[in-house]
Amino acid sequence: MTKKGKKKKQAAAAADVAAASTSQDEKKETSGQALSGSSQQKSKGPQQQQKVTKCPQPLILRSKQEVARGLQKQQSLPQQQQQLQLQGVWASRQQALQTSHQVPQVQQQTAQVPWHQPQQAQVLQTAWVSRQQVPQSQLPQQQQQGAQGFQQPQQVPQTAWGPRQQVSQTQLSQQQQGAQRQQKASIDISGAGDHRQVLTGGSGIHQQQPSTSRSLDVSELGMTDPFRSQITEKSKMTSAQLTSYYNMIPKRTNPAKGGSVGVPVRVWTNMFKIIFDDKFVTNAVHYDIDIKAYKEKEDKKKANEKELDLPKSLCRSIFEKCRNKHFKTRYPAYDGKKNAYSANDLPIDDMADVFEHENQEGRKNKYQIVIRKVATVDLSWIKNLKPGRLEERDQTSVQVLDIIMRHASESQFMTIGKSLYWDINEEEPLGGGLALARGGFMSGVLGWSLYLNVDVSHKGFTTKQRVLEYIAEVLRVREDNITYDDVMRESKIQSFLRGLKVTYEIPNVSRRTHRIIKLSRYDCNTEFKQESSDGTRTISKTTTIKKYFWESKRYNIRRPDLPTLHVSTKSDGSEILLPIELCTIMPNQPIRKQDEEQTTNVIRKAATDAFTRKKRIEEAFSKIQVNESPVMSREFHLSVRPEMEDVQARVLPSPELRYGRGKAQVKRGTWNIQPFNEAKHLKKSTWTIVNLSEMPNLEPTMQEFAKMLQTTAKEVGMIIEQPRPFDHFRLNELDKITKFFIDNKKLKLIIVIIPNRTDVMYGKVKKITEMDVGVLTQCIKLQTLKRVQVSIVRNILQKINSKLNGVNHIFDRMPACLNEKYPCMLVGADVTHPSPDSKDSPSIAAVAASRDKSAFRYNVALRLQQPKEEMILDLEEIILTQLRVYMQETKCCPKRIVYYRDGVSEGQLPQVMYYEIRAIKKAVTRFTRSGIEINCLVVQKRHHVRLFPKSKDIRDTEDTRNYNVKVGTIVDTTITHPEHIDFYLVSHASIQGTARPTKYRCIFNESNFTEDQIEELTYYLCHIYGRCARAVSYPAPTYYAHLAAYRGRALIQGNGDFRLSDLEREQRNFIIRMGESPMFFV
Secondary structure: OOOOHHHHHHHHHHHHHHHHHHHHHHHHHHHHHHOOOOOOEEEEOOOOOEEOOOOEEEEHHHHHHHHHHHHHHHHHOHHHHHHHHHOOOOOOOOOOOOOOOOOOOOOOOOOOOOOOOOOOOOOOOOOOOOOOHHHHHOOOHHHHHHHOOOOOOOOOOOEEEOOHHHOHHHHHHHHHHHHHHHHOEEEOOOOOOOOOOOOOOOOOOOOOOOOOOOOOOOHOOOOOHHHHHHOOOOOOOOOHHHHHHHHHOOEEEOOOOOOOOOEEEEEEEOEEEEEOOOOOOOOEEEEEEEEEEEEEEEEHHHHHHOOOOOHHHHHHHHHHHHHHOOOOOOOEOOOOOEEEEEOOOOOOOOEEEEEEEEEEOOEEEEEEEEEEEEEEEOOOHHHOOOHHHHHHHOOHHHHHHHHHHHHHHHHHOOEEEEEEEEEEEEEEEEEEEEEEEEEEEEEEEEEEOOEEEEEEEEEEEEEOOEEEHHHHHHHHOHHHOOHHHHHHHHHHHHHHHOOOOOEEEEEEOEEEEEEOOOOEEEEEOEEEEEEEEEOHHHOEEEEEEEHHHHHHHHOOOOOOEEEEEEEEEEEOEEEEEHHHEEHHHHHHOOOOOOOOOHHHHHHHOOOOOHHHHHHHHHHHHHHOHHHHOHHHHHHOEEEEEEEEEEEEEOOOOOOEEEOOOOOEEEEEEOOOOOOOEEEEEEOOEEEEEOOOOOOOOOHHHHHHHHHHHHHHHOOOOOOOOOOOOOEEOOOOHHHHHHHHHOOOOOOOOEEEEEEOOOOHHHHHHHHHHHHOOOOOOOEEEEHHHOOOOOOOOOOHHHHHHEEEEEEEEEEEEOOHOOOOOOEEEEEEEEEOOOOOOOOOEEEEHHHHEEEOOOOEEEEEEEEEEEEOOOOOOOOOHHHHHHHHHHHHHHHHOOOOOEEEEEEHHHHHHHHHHHHHHHHHHHHHHHOOOOOOOOEEEEEOOOOOOOOEEHHHHHHHOOOOOOOOOOOEEEEEOOOOOOEEEEEEEOOOOOOOOOOEEEEEEEEEEEOOOOHHHHHHHHHHHHOOOOOOOOOOOOOHHHHHHHHHHHHHHHHHHHHHHHHHHHHHHHHHOOOOOOOOOOOOOO
16 A cells, blocks of 8 residues: 555545544533533532543554564464353353364453443453463463462553544554454453353353453543443343343342252241233233423413423323213223333323413413324233243233333322321421421332232421421520521531422412522622613612512511522522521421431331331321222232232351350340450550540540540450550641641541541541551440440440451351352442432442451452442452452462352342452452352342231240341242342341341342342351441341541532542542551441
């Protein structure tokens, strides 16, 4: 090819890349707004907005020589080896394909990428064969080092950083050519179909060791945000891929039987079996329902207004009017939004009509309803459901039946999610303007049959209260003593008022309803321009809000110095502001997030013993009147059995625990503390106490606490000598507090007394000590210090010993899954998300992994992610680090990993398999060539299944307050998944109220664990939690991940300058300096 031809080709390729990159950037800007909120930050000025500058992003560059070498090596691969590459992500070690070809040594070429984005490391070629058949000398150098347990850093090409304008078209062209060649040479692991062949064995999925590469689209080679790009990648998972991975979940060895260990018992559960009549209609026709405000053609002003989502109650009213007019003898189920389902076709074609509706204020408005037939849903497989039946289960069918069962009750009661509320009692106040509402929960659940899960629900709703009265209650002052600064300083007020409806009433003038946008910083002395017209000209004058109300409304504002409420924005951008004193909070409004005090009050008021809860659930079932619904009885011919389901359960034997001087017998999930298995000591002047509680004259109380701490420490085998002199500071003396921690950074422990309301100070203390200084602290609330008892001090000592790298207790007999022949690294993972009101907070991923063979000591890793991102993006690097820590501490490589994943829903199970289990496999491949068996259980706590003792013989006889089932009660049949290893376990003794079982689902099982082995391991791990001498409600690794995520949230709250717009920078700065105390988070 001539030079001129080459230049033309390069120019054309550069133009293609530029076009692809532009298109990709537009897509990411659009999706980025949905993922991370507004792309602009509000400045501190009144009416200014500051543009957010996008962070520099990586652009991968390759020379022509590098691309040519990669292409040459690809061509040299044997044809059989290339076919082997196309077979998929994983394959069975036992069923790995044989090859007689010698595998050429593969050199990996990766671009230097941020440490938190392992997926962008790119591999030109990967030889995938059974590892046992390839001599170590023929393995890539990286894997030879992995055989020794550790990797050496690779030398990689430099990454070009900077704005796109700084990259020449020639460089882009070279990059595109390299990408195209790499796509041909690398393995496609982006789909669950195509060329991939899945090999399954008795244990579920056994698949090949993956490489650390992935195929990239040409558009991905442009500059991308490392965090958002991975979120964008997740949206590419198709429904076919989701189904494919869901079908890979390992099945029970015996579909009609669960585990066998333990004492068999029978229990009640709040599941009500659904009965299919002989006339049951299996053909549900889906209709799309579109209801919106009707706009007259000539009403141009309304035509330009943004359409708002209509309330469910309004939509139901319009739909019912339409039903009565057009198909009165039919009773389709409607969800109050977009979906309706009928038994076979309705006697109409696609149609539209307009109906009038009168609101609470007496105003009449017109609404248009459009009905279109969409699809048909087959419900026949649910009627014939049996354990082990291998037909595909469609979750859509379960959702359809759920809508059918909920139709009547949602038309009668206030609905929030799947909960219904019918009793809002202002005589049960929760504080902060809320009162307790009682109701019920109902949802269709797929077990060995189809069930209706019914439970009781409790939530805080607003009471009718003047806004000024509410503010005075929160600030704990009289209304006359409220100041502007106090209102604006209290973030709880802003958070509570945002989105609430208020009635705005001027005495003897008018009354209207508004929804609060926010608490405005403008008071009633704020000046604005008022325009009026005398018929011939427009008159403009400057006035204040206070003057306007007096001159126009003849009302004298009493508190013009207080902030106003912003309730609307005009087309010209000006705000409509209302005086606080004229606004009253409307009652019966649900609150999205309750504060700590309100949540505590809800729990206290809602807690009942098991017998009382069972009775209230049965009352709730009668209240929802599901069997009286014509949708159930006349349209689909369904009914629900009114009695709770009686199911088979077992009570598992408790483990025996070993302390330093002997065994501890576990009884009812608790045991007596003995001298620790490995106690740590505090020598003289290596610890101290500092008072940050704002409570003066606390020195005597602190001295008394120190003596009790030293005395009790002897009982648990610890030696705590005399501390350094105590100190105290005011909360606003942050510079002095920081200097104190810096001056005492060599101490082994600092006990910090903090105020009872710990929202702000706790985060600041942990931020200073764990990120800035690196000193170990134990925070204690003031109220705890004042009522300190020996039992409280024992619990504090358990936390202190764990933080000092001690071991409180271990298993006397290890569970079968943790035997010495197969060292096992236990991993717990959780992702915590910010509240809806926290616009500038990220999601936090936490992974805790065991670092000793006793399963007591753990190491944690934290990562910051975009809000609401559930999958752990950097899991490959995290697991690789945890494996290195395990190797360093135990001097051996684990043979197994058991991964307990918390916080994911049923619909996210395929995503966990696709993203997280694959990431773990990649980390294992990089770490060792011998292979590690991976097992995964999903932990689910947010469900409404409860277990009740059927007789006095099977209840906890010593639990005279709550009458719960015995600790260790497990149900793994009837109400569980009909094919998967799935069980409910009550592993703890409930202190207050009815015990909530934790639900577990095994989605990966390379070790071929039996149901009994999985259940035993899970139950045992609930007894190894270091903070208390009692079994907890879910396994310790998961609990530690939850604690670590909570600590990450506190650290961010303690950082007043966190910027979500620059998450990469924040992650680089998110360094915890607690290397000598890995369990600092307990």
